[in-house]
Amino acid sequence: MAVAKPETISAGTRYTDFHPRxxxxxxxxxxxxxxxxxxxxxxxxxxxxxxxxxxxxxxxQLAALKSGPQAxxxxxxxxxxxxxxxxxxxxxxxxVFHAITWxxxxxxxxxxxLGGKRVPDFLVAxxxxxxxxxxxxxxxxxxxx
Amino acid sequence: MAKQSNEAFxxxxxxxxxxxxxLLIPVQLFLFGVAFxxxxxxxxxxxxxxxxxxxxxxxxxxxxxxxxxxxxxxxRFRYTLYxxxxxxxxxxxxxxxxxGGAVVGTAVAAYLLxxxx
Numbered sequence: 001m002a003v004a005k006p007e008t009i010s011a012g013t014r015y016t017d018f019h020p021r022x023x024x025x026x027x028x029x030x031x032x033x034x035x036x037x038x039x040x041x042x043x044x045x046x047x048x049x050x051x052x053x054x055x056x057x058x059x060x061q062l063a064a065l066k067s068g069p070q071a072x073x074x075x076x077x078x079x080x081x082x083x084x085x086x087x088x089x090x091x092x093x094x095x096v097f098h099a100i101t102w103x104x105x106x107x108x109x110x111x112x113x114l115g116g117k118r119v120p121d122f123l124v125a126x127x128x129x130x131x132x133x134x135x136x137x138x139x140x141x142x143x144x145x
Numbered sequence: 146m147a148k149q150s151n152e153a154f155x156x157x158x159x160x161x162x163x164x165x166x167x168l169l170i171p172v173q174l175f176l177f178g179v180a181f182x183x184x185x186x187x188x189x190x191x192x193x194x195x196x197x198x199x200x201x202x203x204x205x206x207x208x209x210x211x212x213x214x215x216x217x218x219x220x221r222f223r224y225t226l227y228x229x230x231x232x233x234x235x236x237x238x239x240x241x242x243x244x245g246g247a248v249v250g251t252a253v254a255a256y257l258l259x260x261x262x
Contacts, residue, residue, distance in 0.1 A: 027231060029229075029230055029231060031231075032229060042225070042229055045221055045222075045224065045225040045228075045229070046225060047221075048217060048218040048220075048221035048222050048225070049218070049222060051162075051166045051170060051214050051217060051218050052214070052215060052218035052222070052246075052250075054170050054173070054174050054178075054214070055210075055211045055214050055215055055218075055250060055254075056250075057177075057178070058173075058207070058210075058211060059211065059250065059253055059254060059257060061177070062198070062207070062254075062257040062258065062261060063257055065191070065194060065195060065198060065261060066257060066260065066261045069191045072191050072194075073191075076181075076182075076188065079177070079178065079181070079182045080182040084178075084182075085178075085179065085182055085183065088174060088178030088179055088182075089178075089179055091174060091178065092171065092174045092175055092178060092179055095166065095167075095170045095171050095174055096171050098163075098166060098167055098170075099166075099167035099168070099170075099171055102163050102164070102166075102167040103167065128167075131168060132167070132168055132171075135168050135169065135172070136171065136172035139169065139172045139173060139176075140172055140176060142197065143173075143176055143189055143197070144176070144186060144187070144189060
């Protein structure tokens with residue numbers, strides 16, 4: 001059988017003696033835009049950026065508290081600027097998205113069985129939601145009382 | 146890149162942070178980032194927040210919240226960059242920046258909460 005010379009396959013491909021080069025399809029940087037599921041996945045992953053943003057805000061808030069009443073008043077007026085409010089509303093939506101996807105993942109990650117039957121997913125996720133509401137009410141009460 | 150054996154450790158931090166972030170961040174962000182600035186609810190005074198932060202349990206709560214949330218971010222954001230932007234060749238840089246950021250943030254949180262009251 002005749003063996004094709006490398007030049008006739010691809011001029012730019014280099015071969016070594018030790019290992020063949022794999023063929024790999026190039027994937028676009030925007031691969032996640034094509035399908036709803038992929039988009040949902042990437043948005044869920046991006047929620048982590050807003051989690052980090054919240055921590056940074058909290059650290060600045062603590063630093064302002066530490067510096068005294070004037071610094072804290074300045075920090076409060078910073079939070080009241082329209083740009084920051086819009087950013088925080090977006091961040092809030094993302095962290096809620098994170099919470100919902102996280103709680104709904106639990107039944108898949110840890111299937112619960114009772115008497116040989118698998119407990120329905122919504123029943124496994126339900127306690128998380130109950131806890132979420134209870135903790136939210138408690139934190140709200142602690143902060144505003 | 147981390148050794149395979151470290152992956153489980155980072156994953157535990159990621160998932161613990163995921164739980165903490167899911168349960169606690171929405172309410173806090175809603176109150177301090179949206180409801181208080183827009184005047185929907187009366188914002189707590191400086192004195193009442195200082196009284197709250199002076200409680201050791203509240204400081205421990207804030208430390209755990211900040212630290213675990215950052216490690217959650219580090220893990221997730223790292224893989225978002227790997228998969229989303231397809232920048233496999235930058236793995237080590239991304240790893241150092243993400244976990245470095247989480248460690249620095251944890252140290253800042255510890256310092257602030259230790260010295261605040």
